[in-house]
Amino acid sequence: MSGGAREAAPEGAPEAALEVLRAGALTTLQDLGRPGYAHLGVPRSGALDAGAYGLANRLLGNPPDAAVLETTLDGVGLRALSPVTVAVTGAPCAVRVSGRAAAWGAPVRLRAGAELEVGRAESGVRSYVAVRGGFAVPRVLGSRSTDLLSGLGPAVPVAGTVLPVGPAGPDPARGADELRAPGAPTExxxxxxxxxxxxxxxxxxxxxxxxxxxxxxxxxxxxxxxxxxxxxxxxxxxxxxxxxxxxxxxxxxxxxxxxxxxxxxxxxxxxxxxxxxxxxxxxxxxxxxxxxxxxxxxxxx
Missing domain, CATH: 2.40.100.10 (Cyclophilin-like)
Structure with missing residues (x-):
């Protein structure tokens, strides 16, 4: 059982979407996971760094269970197919929009056609890329998480995958979260x-x-x-x-x-x-x- 992420299609593209240009070492879709199915042999899955995942969604005013991208070590490259607002949290990294430096840990507006480059983790391992409205891939057993062990959930995105974006909610209150890049962990x-x-x-x-x-x-x-x-x-x-x-x-x-x-x-x-x-x-x-x-x-x- 899998599905969700779709390959790029020039016709019939969703009104709001992001296209994967560079998938990175491992980028998956994650939300809060699918607890409660262990008796059926289904793991929980979900974002590994629950704190960074939750913060990314709060920065954008998303529901607490909105799906995000979880990257591993070397980030991800995306193209906005429509105007969207994104935020990057988790492992500190360089964020660039069409070649220009952009904020990490804060909402960033992308125009249609803009390219978002989430760079290599400067410390830590996993970064989280959220979009206002969340990634609107289909749910499997109530979750949009990719489970690498069982194969449930959306397929792992590759270059050319188009990720639909859900309806955007109201802008979050300013100052709701203050985020500073953590220092490199020593232990x-x-x-x-x-x-x-x-x-x-x-x-x-x-x-x-x-x-x-x-x-x-x-x-x-x-x-x-x-x-x-x-x-x-x-x-x-x-x-x-x-x-x-x-x-x-x-x-x-x-x-x-x-x-x-x-x-x-x-x-x-x-x-x-x-x-x-x-x-x-x-x-x-x-x-x-x-x-x-x-x-x-x-x-x-």
Whole structure:
């Protein structure tokens, strides 16, 4: 089940739309996701950095569930096929309109034919491009999010894809949000609530977890933040754990002993033991902006 983003068509183009000129390393459509379908095997999905996603929509006066573009590392290039207003949040980056510098973290008006270039992340990983009215791709199970694990939702945009824009609401109140570019993170600190399978590991190994410094692995993605180079968790009991339900923020430990923090596109079940869970909130949002090599520590949550 997928759909939504349409290939460019000279005739019958929507009244308001943006055309993808450069898709970047990975650009997907995201909203608040589709919670409540885990019993059907459907992950939650949705924007990884919920704070940056929400702010982008507030800057434009959009509904809190409006669909945006989530970019990865090197941004995206778009052409306005009609006059629209956009905003870029998340990872700080250069924003240019038809070659001229434009504001990051503020509404930017585009004339028909104007080209928006969202550049490489200067710190962090993912930027968010919102448009007033939201991207009006069809919903799948109530959401416009692209789920890379299950394949649900809109197809990943490519060069030439035309993204329709919904009706614009009233202009937001001035000063509703003040946004400053965050400094480059030096460490990701994740609060961890132990359980449900912390007893599957040696007590000394669990105690060492609070002192260990891991690093973000380059293999991390929307499914999970993988770690490397830290103290490996040692199993205290053998055998296999039957598959059981997984939640956002679950910290699963595969056979190599290095924790994996489940993010928005995580599977709904898993067979490796979960040593603990990182609760939703700003620290888990920050995991979306943690690039390869960034130090990671777990603290008692």
């Amino acid at each position: 990701l600190v994740l609060p961890l609530r132990l359980g449900p399978r912390a007893d599957w590991f040696e007590p000394a190994s669990v105690a060492a977890l609070w002192r260990a410094e891991f690093r973000v692995s380059p293999a991390s993605n929307r499914i999970g933040l993988r770690t490397e180079a830290g103290a490996r968790l040692v199993r205290g009991r053998g055998g296999e754990l039957p598959s059981e339900g997984m939640v956002l923020g679950a910290v699963q430990v595969p056979p190599d002993g290095l924790p994996v923090v489940f993010l928005a596109d995580h599977p709904v079940t898993g067979g490796y033991p979960v040593v603990g869970v990182v609760p939703p909130g700003p620290p888990l949002n920050a995991a979306a902006q943690a690039g390869p090599g960034l130090p990671v520590r777990f603290v008692r949550g």
